[in-house]
Amino acid sequence: MLKSIMYFKSKLILVFFHKISDMKLIQLMVIMFTMSFTLVSCAQQKEQGPILHTPLENSFDLQPVVEGLNIPWGMAFLPDGSLLVTEKEGNLIHVKNNSKTIIKGVPEVYLRGQGGLLDIALHPNYKDNGWIYLTYALADGQGSGGNTALMRAKIDNxxxxxxxLLYKATPNTTKGVHFGSRITFDNDGYLYFSIGDRGDHDLNPQDLSRDGGKIYRLHDDGQIPVDNPFFNTSDAKKAVYSYGHRNPQGMIKHPETGAIWTHEHGPKGGDEINIIKKGKNYGWPIITYGINYSGTPITDVTEMEGMEQPLYYWVPSIAPSGMAFVTSSVYPQWKGSLLVGSLSFQYLERLEIKDNKVVSREKLLVDIGRVRNVVQGPDGYIYVAIEGTGIVKLVPKK
Incomplete structure (x- = not known):
């Protein structure tokens, strides 16, 4: 009986397709394929906000600052205008007067996948105390592999x-992804740093007793502030300031409000810009605007009560890394803009933001290479770290 019904249905379908023209058949097949694809990737959202605009020509020239770097990760300017640069493979380089000096005494890093020597930042009172802060992948501690660590040191000769060593995430894992990590200070001198979910999104980001998928807040000497949101929460990691993050590789203090802004990698789609708030849950992986790399849904939920919405999200993912606010008069038309590097599409993005909403986007340095970091130097110029190239300075054309 079942075979008869299936045979009857197949005959009807054949008759149906026979009655329509070849062109209509093709159109019908396209529609059916589109519907099936939509059902599979129902959690994938459309691109948000303004369309990315590419100017007809650059309004600046590129001036090489440091050449021959493989993966330049962090940048920090010293009071004399010279530059400290971290390379992921484990080098700390001092650049002064077009000369490179390798700084000795850098701790051994756990070099695996995305892990290695990561970000660098100066203490706000560096002139007085000389402290330099570094994040890096470290193999010390419980378990095989490594995890993200924060340290401080000084440079002498x-x-x-x-x-x-101020903080070391646990446990170690051999997974080579999602170490984070960026460092910044707020107006009150508190230190913030990020650690990604370390590729274990089902456990780490939503569990306050576990490291990973978090933004952390410390005193400059590594002590944990007693007013941290989970300081008195049983079993919680007391250094945690916010949670539910995937892999934040951009962090900066807003020049006017003093708030800490981050961006983080989503999966396939769903990269986010967030304003970090004390004790808040940013949702990963319970809510997301992205999907799995295979195209299957992670979740159909993009909003949930008690979880923060991003200020902005990218679909498709640009793989953001590094961020800087433009405050100098060197680029008068860019003043107030946010700059974000793109690893996957290999450009620098400029976003204009009004009332915490992105109102325009501009694509700069098209096909320049994987942009790992961007900072505004003390001279007001923008410096961009590009993998396989080095660091370039953006000089406006006259």
Whole structure:
């Protein structure tokens, strides 16, 4: 009986297709394919906000600052205008007067996948105390592999000295993804740093007792502030300031409000810009605007009570890394803009933001290479770190 019904249905379908023209048949097949694809990737959202605009020509020239770097990760300017640069493979480089000096005494890093020597930042009172802060992948501690660590040290005679390990995430894992990590200070001198979910999104981001998928807040000496949101929460990691993050690789203090802004990698789609708020849950992986790399849904939920919405999200993913606000008069038309590097599409994006909404987007340095970081130097110029190239300075054309 079942075979008869299936045979009857197949005959009807054949008759139906026979009655329509070849062109209509093709159109019908396209519609059916589109419907099936939509059902599979129902959680994938459309691109949000304004369309990315590419100017007809650059309004600036590129001036090489440091050449021959493989993966330049962090940048920090010293008071004399010289530059400290981290390379993921484990080098800390001092650049002064077009000369490169390798700083000795850098701790051994756990070099695997995205892990290695990561970000660098100066203490707000560096002139007085000389402290330099580094995040890196470290193999010390429980379990095989490594995890993200934060340390501080000083430079003496081109050597790192007075090492102090301030935080080490646990447990170690051999997974080579999602270490984070960026460092910044707020107006009150608190230190913030990020650690990604370490490729274990089902456990780490939503569990306050576990490291990973978090933004952390410390005193400058590594002590945990007693007013941290989970300081008195049983079993919680007391250094945690916010949670539910995937892999934040951009962090900066807003120049006017003093708020801490981050961006983080989504999966396939769903990269986010967030304003970090004390104790808040940013949702990953319970809510997301992205899907799995295979095209299957992670979740159909993009909003949930008690979870923060991003200020902005990208679909498709640009793989954001590094971020800087433009505050100088060197680029008068860019003043107030946010700059974000793109690893996957290999450009620098400029976003104009009004009332915490992105109102325009501009694509700069098209096909320049994987943009790993961007900072505004003390001279007001923008410096961009590009993998396989080095660091370039954006000089406006006259």
């Amino acid at each position: 081109n050597t790192l000295v007075s090492h102090e």
